[in-house]
Amino acid sequence: MLGGIAKAIFGSSNDRYVKSLRGTVAKIASFEPQISAMDDATLANQTVLFRQRLDQGETLDDLLPEAFATVREAAKRVLGQRHYDVQMIGGMVLHRGEIAEMRTGEGKTLVATLATYLNALTSKGVHVVTVNDYLARRDAEWMGQVYRFMGLTTGVIVPNLQDHERREAYHADITYGTNNEFGFDYLRDNMKYDRSMMVQRPFNFAIVDEVDSILIDEARTPLIISGPTDDKSELYMSVDAVVKQLSDEDYEIDEKQRSVVLTEDGTEKIERMLEAAGLLEGDNLYDYENTQVVHHLNQALRANAVFKRDIDYIVKDDKVVIIDEFTGRMMDGRRWSDGLHQAVEAKEGVKIEPENQTLASITFQNYFRMYPKLGGMTGTAATEAPEFFEIYKMNVVSIPTNVPVQRRDDDDEFYKNITDKFGAIAQAIRQKQETGGQPILVGTVSIEKSELLSEFLKKEGVKHNVLNARHHESEAHLVAQAGRIGAVTIATNMAGRGTDIQLGGNLEFRMADEFPDLVEGTPDYDAKASVIAEEIKAEKAQVLANGGLFVLGTERHESRRIDNQLRGRSGRQGDPGLSRFYLSLDDDLLRIFGPQTLFAKMMNKNLEDGEAIISPWITKAIETAQKKVEARNYDIRKQVVEYDDVMNDQRKIIYEQRSDIMDAATVDDVTDEMRGETVSTLVGDACPIGSYPEQWDGEGLQARVLEIFGVELPIPAWVAEEGIEPEVLAERIKEQADAQIQSKIGEITEESWRGIEKSVLLQSLDEHWKDHLSRLDSLRQVIHLRAYAQKTPINEYKQEAFAMFERMLETIREDVTRILAQVQFQAPPELPELPEFLTTHLDPFTGSDDTSDRDGYDSGYITTRVAPMQIPQPDAPEDSNLGDDPASWEGQVSRNAPCPCGSGKKYKHCHGAL
Incomplete structure (x- = not known):
């Protein structure tokens, strides 16, 4: 209670910290008249002057007010956007190596230009890390206009670049790219044989966009570079055929751990079936000789019992494609490791591709901790603040919004089962469409749920769009128009989609959809664009009058952050908005992690069919379940770090040794x-x-x-x-x-x-x-x-x-x-040349969310093997009378001598093998 009173009087520690930065904001503003009076050439020359001042002994902190004012003016002239004061605070937080938590729509992309420009003045390179290739390219081009105006160079790192292109991008003042590409380039560099072949330079400063997604969600899975091993597709298919004959009573599933184990009866049953199929050595499954069969059996069980089609993966073009559990996107070319992907391919009857062997590995935690200074930005980080500090030593600072938030967040509506819940959602959406057409964004957790809800809406006669991994190509267009009158958009997760929902519609996308033949900048284009701009203006006023965007969540996610990201799509920049979640006892979160018996019994007894309960107490209970899951996931990530720290010490020794040898x-x-x-x-x-x-x-x-x-x-x-x-x-x-x-x-x-x-x-x-x-x-x-x-x-x-x-x-x-x-x-x-690699993102503990991609490889599967040791091979002795028949070499060639056939192997391992 005393803490609450003190907070009310003095503000929270976050409020006091933000307040302490406002003096610097005023100092930045004091330079504005002087800098805005400069012509373009003089303004661009500021970069040269700043670098000279750094050479003379000034620090980046000394330059900060003037440099930030310069970037604000450059952005105003080049982009037509002027940084708000709260964005200046965000820029300072990034420069200090902290995390700026800013609501959706507050302009994080523009905020990054401040700290990026300031730190790029040292000429040591700044990395801006994004969650996908689209955002890396977009931001490099969009914000690159400001940097180029100021005389700085920019580069972008995306898949399928040649080494010389990567080297050039890394030697730019500012480099945009995805977390995976930065990490894989580090691993690839430390597999090369000459310093001149390496592409990266020493780490300096990085800004991580969507920092919670990259440093928290994806940190459960290390990056792995691997090469294919022997083809065992026949064994996968044989074991899968056996597993499919089991019944539900033969095994037990642990949904929390995503694991499955055979019961005693199931073990006996599978032993007899494997024996009949000729796959078992002896009569005991767990004899040493059957180790490989047990491994394949465990993966086949997980593939058939735990991993669900249209939730964990889809089958497209005769391939199993993983679905990202956080963004709902298809992850083309990515593969689960340790034989799991092959087991799923056998389950679905598609072509089975070879397994792979690890050549190099690193976790995101250990990769990003190599940067001397690391900043980050996201809309949702406060719930994970303790983890950010413990793992990365980064503080989370909540930046106030430029305009007060007007969105209303309703308490959750709770139903007895999923049928009642979806029926209520469909009716609520139909009512909104009939009374003014308030635009609605519906968030689901899986493709299966989004398509089930779509069926309910069709029965109600509600026109709608479905955005999930199946319709990946039209993602940006669907999201951009989700703010129009009467629009109903069902989206599978909204994390990191990178396209704002503009109320009334998006001019650029409407022009592309309605007039694809018109060229931007022509009189015809401008004429049509002005008409559509007026329509959008009128439509936006109508949407605002109807209460703005309504975000409807069909289920709570495991993490509160994902829920907050969905909510954050509504009410941007002071617009009105509404958010509400609809829940039921069938939801995965409550079924697996919720307060089990008492809660379920009470709800089942007290709820009639179709009846809803709305209570702050239930909302609180759900958040408690989410906190339990977050704590468990944190323990998993912490365990990953603890184990990788051991390997990291050894990795540093090996990589330093390699570096010393090359130099x-x-x-x-x-x-x-x-x-x-x-x-x-x-x-x-x-x-x-x-x-x-x-x-x-x-x-x-x-x-x-x-x-x-x-x-x-x-x-x-x-x-x-x-x-x-x-x-x-x-x-x-x-x-x-x-x-x-x-x-x-x-x-x-x-x-x-x-x-x-x-x-x-x-x-x-x-x-x-x-x-x-x-x-x-x-x-x-x-x-x-x-x-x-x-x-x-x-x-x-x-x-x-x-x-x-x-x-x-x-x-x-x-x-x-x-x-x-x-x-x-x-x-x-x-x-030797480096071979084509498989680049993998593996979870060593749960097997879930293991992902890999083919590096620079578009189609088919890789058959290139990891290069054997390339050393000069010996000739057969010239004066020997060995003859051409290897059988006659016995006794004439030393067991440890190179084989006369020229294979490079020892004789005892080649033609002299016993």
């Missing part, structure tokens, strides 16, 4: 150190500390030295020497190893040898890092079982991951040493 003129000091450590390890294994010389394994050490260095040394004789020490053994072996390397260097030029060393180092690093990622993925999937032994899984994961990393480094040292000691030369080595 070094020569890496002989690195390879020499690796050689020494490899020798020490070999001797340490054969001559354990504290053991006697007679216990040493001289013959084993001799065999290992021959295998790695290709030289046969009298090590058993050395071991037999009296008073010999392991250090002396190591020195002798190292001398011979060094001599072996020197003989190799003598065969070619020193420059060629340097190239070979670099190439071998980088490729060995990449090959073993790829295998290490695969092992970490496997470890992460089973580490939770340690909890049964009263151990903390994350701590166990850290210990195991560290030990695995140490072993990987040891293997890399041995691998590089072996290749360099035994390499034979055919031609000058060439660095």
Whole structure:
């Protein structure tokens, strides 16, 4: 109570913070007369003057008032838009590396120009991150007019660009792009073999648009670059056919975790069916030999029992296309990972594409935390403020609206079941159409629900448009005209659609729809446009008189933010508006997460068919359920970060090592150190500390030295020497190893040898890092079982991951040493080209919302394999009399020598395989 009184008198901490910025707003305004008097050339030259002042020691904060006033004037001249005072506050919040929460329609895109321009003056680059390619292109072109006027360069990063185009875009003063493209470019850069091939430059400052969508919703799924593995489509189809014979009693579904497990009877039943199908080794499903079958079985169960057509995905052009759960958009080319997408393809009977293997991975949390300064903007961030601060150390600042909000948010209407609810919605919409034609935007959570509601409206004779993943192409046109008299638009989620709903209609889209043949700027176009502009003006007045846009929610989402985004479509810039949600006990949120028994029983007993309850108490209960879901999702994201932090430390070491190798003129000091450590390890294994010389394994050490260095040394004789020490053994072996390397260097030029060393180092690093990622993925999937032994899984994961990393480094040292000691030369080595990759967005914990896209690949599936290590391959010995028959090579070729066929493999792994 005391807190409420203090807040009423002094305002909240947010109010006080915003108030503290108003002094700077007044200072910005004081420059306006002086700057507005400048001609265009003088105004544009301000950029040069600001940069000179920075060189002379002034800071960006010193320049802020004058720079913001300059951008305001430039926007006024170029775009015909003048920043409001509240937008100046938003710009300051972004510049300080905080999150500006601004209502829909308050001009966030224009706000970003302030902080973007100021920080671009340092010439270190500013990244503006958006949620989709359309917005990246639109904003780069739209706001780029202001930057170009001021003498700054802009670039845009979208899929399917060539490397030289990406490099040019990243070296612009301001770069627009999507979160996925920025992240994938970082991963791709750290897979390249030469510094000149990399496209990004060091991180400086980023502004994230729709920051809650990118840093919260999409942060549940790491970015993954992967390459295809072997085709197992037959096994997917066989297991799917078996799973389809199960009944609902054979398994249990956990809708919260989106998982499914077989019952005891179900397990027995599936074992007999798999046995009959010839898919089971022995008679026990969980024997070691059946590990792969169990994996396919689990994914087939999830595909058939948990993942629903027209909710999680649709089938289009004989392909399974994922639907984004947050925006309702189709995600063309994206794929679930770990065999789930293949299981869904088998379920739907479409072509099954190959699985993939992880080559590089990073979470959005760890990617965006690499920026020294990060700002963000959205209409809905306050509900997630604690997470933003804990994960990203970013404060959320609510910016007041330019004009007070007039929208009315009604309490929820609650019905007994979905049929009653949709019937009531259809009647409410028909009444609105009959009494003035107030435009209505209806929000649904899935395609299935939007099409069900459409059927109800057809029965009521209500004319309407449906906007969902099936009608993706007409999205912008439908949204733009949703504010016209009598318009009823059913939309599956409205997050990040990027098109404003203008009351009365949108001139640009009406011209495109009604007069597609007219060219903008011609007399005919202008004449028609002026007529339509008058119609829109009159229609807007009529819509305002009818109460503005009515936003009708058919169901609450898991997150309050998505509900607020839907509500925010109404009542922009002080327009009147109305929002109301219609709920029922059948809704997923209440069914899965709601107050279970008491709530359901009370509602079922007290509600008649078709009767509604409207109560603030119910609205509060729904919000409580949403908070529970938000907390659970936060725990999932936090867990993703905790596990990725372990990998992130290792990733930094590997990427820094790669960077150092690429930048070094020569890496002989690195390879020499690796050689020494490899020798020490070999001797340490054969001559354990504290053991006697007679216990040493001289013959084993001799065999290992021959295998790695290709030289046969009298090590058993050395071991037999009296008073010999392991250090002396190591020195002798190292001398011979060094001599072996020197003989190799003598065969070619020193420059060629340097190239070979670099190439071998980088490729060995990449090959073993790829295998290490695969092992970490496997470890992460089973580490939770340690909890049964009263151990903390994350701590166990850290210990195991560290030990695995140490072993990987040891293997890399041995691998590089072996290749360099035994390499034979055919031609000058060439660095391999990077193959086409699958770029994937994977959820390692729930399997939901795993998404991937094909990088730069439009059609068909990728058959390119990850390039094997590209090292100079040896010729068969010229003086040999081996003959052409591989059977005759036995006994004439060393087991560890390269195979004479020229494959590049060892003989024992090729034609000499046992």
